[in-house]
Amino acid sequence: MATTTCTRFTDEYQLYEELGKGAFSVVRRCVKLCTGQEYAAKIINTKKLSARDHQKLEREARICRLLKHPNIVRLHDSISEEGFHYLIFDLVTGGELFEDIVAREYYSEADASHCIQQILEAVLHCHQMGVVHRDLKPENLLLASKCKNAAVKLADFGLAIEVQGEQQAWFGFAGTPGYLSPEVLRKEAYGKPVDIWACGVILYILLVGYPPFWDEDQHKLYQQIKAGAYDFPSPEWDTVTPEAKNLINQMLTINPAKRITAQEALKHPWVCQRSTVASMMHRQETVECLKKFNARRKLKGAILTTMLVSRNFSVGRQTTAPAAVSGVAGTTAGIVEQAKSLLNKKADVKPQTNSTRNSIVTSPKGNIPSAALEPQTTVIHNPIDGIKESSDSSNTTIEDEDVKVDPVAGWSHKPYIITTLLPGPRKPSCAYTRGLRMPRKGAHPTGRRPQGRPRTHWRNYILSGLGTPWDPPE
Numbered sequence: 332m333a334t335t336t337c338t339r340f341t342d343e344y345q346l347y348e349e350l351g352k353g354a355f356s357v358v359r360r361c362v363k364l365c366t367g368q369e370y371a372a373k374i375i376n377t378k379k380l381s382a383r384d385h386q387k388l389e390r391e392a393r394i395c396r397l398l399k400h401p402n403i404v405r406l407h408d409s410i411s412e413e414g415f416h417y418l419i420f421d422l423v424t425g426g427e428l429f430e431d432i433v434a435r436e437y438y439s440e441a442d443a444s445h446c447i448q449q450i451l452e453a454v455l456h457c458h459q460m461g462v463v464h465r466d467l468k469p470e471n472l473l474l475a476s477k478c479k480n481a482a483v484k485l486a487d488f489g490l491a492i493e494v495q496g497e498q499q500a501w502f503g504f505a506g507t508p509g510y511l512s513p514e515v516l517r518k519e520a521y522g523k524p525v526d527i528w529a530c531g532v533i534l535y536i537l538l539v540g541y542p543p544f545w546d547e548d549q550h551k552l553y554q555q556i557k558a559g560a561y562d563f564p565s566p567e568w569d570t571v572t573p574e575a576k577n578l579i580n581q582m583l584t585i586n587p588a589k590r591i592t593a594q595e596a597l598k599h600p601w602v603c604q605r606s607t608v609a610s611m612m613h614r615q616e617t618v619e620c621l622k623k624f625n626a627r628r629k630l631k632g633a634i635l636t637t638m639l640v641s642r643n644f645s646v647g648r649q650t651t652a653p654a655a656v657s658g659v660a661g662t663t664a665g666i667v668e669q670a671k672s673l674l675n676k677k678a679d680v681k682p683q684t685n686s687t688r689n690s691i692v693t694s695p696k697g698n699i700p701s702a703a704l705e706p707q708t709t710v711i712h713n714p715i716d717g718i719k720e721s722s723d724s725s726n727t728t729i730e731d732e733d734v735k736v737d738p739v740a741g742w743s744h745k746p747y748i749i750t751t752l753l754p755g756p757r758k759p760s761c762a763y764t765r766g767l768r769m770p771r772k773g774a775h776p777t778g779r780r781p782q783g784r785p786r787t788h789w790r791n792y793i794l795s796g797l798g799t800p801w802d803p804p805e
Contacts, residue, residue, distance in 0.1 A: 425474025467529035524587035531582025540620025
């Protein structure tokens with residue numbers, strides 16, 4: 332694979348439809364003209380990138396070049412042009428793993444075992460190549476195609492770091508809150524074991540459809556994680572085999588030195604002998620819980636993506652390719668309506684019991700958590716502000732070293748994070764929010780427009796009747 336700096340992308344590739352977008356990039360299908368091979372082009376607008384952002388982009392490309400594994404989305408080319416950088420990846424058409432699971436007619440513990448095996452294979456390859464992903468979560472688990480038994484592909488190495496052997500060091504506070512390991516939250520040296528912890532959280536969700544750690548207060552969520560306070564409540568865990576629970580316990584071990592490694596996990600009987608160890612019973616309740624889990628992720632992701640894209644244009648910082656912006660409102664509005672429709676359905680989840688594995692903090696066992704779910708957009712967040720906030724809102728990718736402050740009126744760019752939206756007065760741009768951290772100045776908790784701020788930007792935040800109670804800075 333070569334890095335090209337003098338040849339225009341359009342000389343070698345033909346761009347087609349958009350496949351997805353974030354606040355700072357867009358992914359489109361492309362075809363290599365000389366071979367006819369299809370790929371996915373991640374297009375990053377580099378015009379406004381800071382020196383640090385450029386370093387991160389180079390780091391991501393460098394790491395992706397190292398990784399060549401059937402369960403990892405492979406980088407085939409990297410092209411830099413004036414104003415844009417193109418990363419050419421495998422074209423994966425199967426969508427997210429979790430979305431595929433809820434569409435299946437049959438899903439069992441053995442299927443979960445097969446999924447986690449592929450994830451662990453990808454993680455093992457990363458670790459063997461000296462790479463720590465740091466952001467393992469459902470959004471980054473894709474399927475190669477829509478065919479039955481398509482391979483699981485690990486994606487998005489934007490927060491990945493390079494380590495030497497079993498190096499442990501403080502690499503910064505980065506990841507997604509619901510999947511962060513205790514050592515990261517304690518700001519201790521960390522390394523490869525953080526990926527195994529995240530795999531344990533993912534496996535827990537794969538088996539019952541909700542996360543092991545959850546609380547509306549992010550501080551309490553972090554306390555749960557640091558204490559390793561999760562359990563296997565009845566009745567949903569009654570039908571899960573002891574071997575599956577044993578693997579989760581070894582993955583969610585507080586001490587990283589005692590935590591199971593990827594190589595050891597792949598040799599666990601529940602993984603390597605699943606045909607005889609893992610249950611084959613269909614897990615309908617897991618599928619139903621997972622549907623709501625997915626719906627909340629999509630709803631929050633759609634809202635947050637639109638907020639960030641709107642903000643970029645309002646402050647004159649377009650960070651995606653021009654074609655990335657068309658149809659934002661229409662696409663996200665559709666997702667919002669579908670998600671809201673599903674969330675309005677009554678959940679058939681049993682009430683919480685009193686039994687817990689750890690008496691320090693009790694994990695949720697009854698109602699499906701409406702939090703601990705992350706939108707698809709990467710957002711910066713400062714975890715040491717001492718401000719309590721809803722964990723569902725903050726379960727988005729975070730990296731504390733990227734906190735920025737706008738010099739205009741002292742507005743903080745730290746988190747553009749939104750939580751549960753509560754209906755406000757029937758004004759098109761007004762909604763009350765719970766758990767939304769406000770800008771430093773000019774915000775009003777009742778949803779009124781900050782004094783002295785123009786109304787034009789205010790309207791950019793309206794999405795399907797939902798708005799935010801403040802304006803972005805000019």
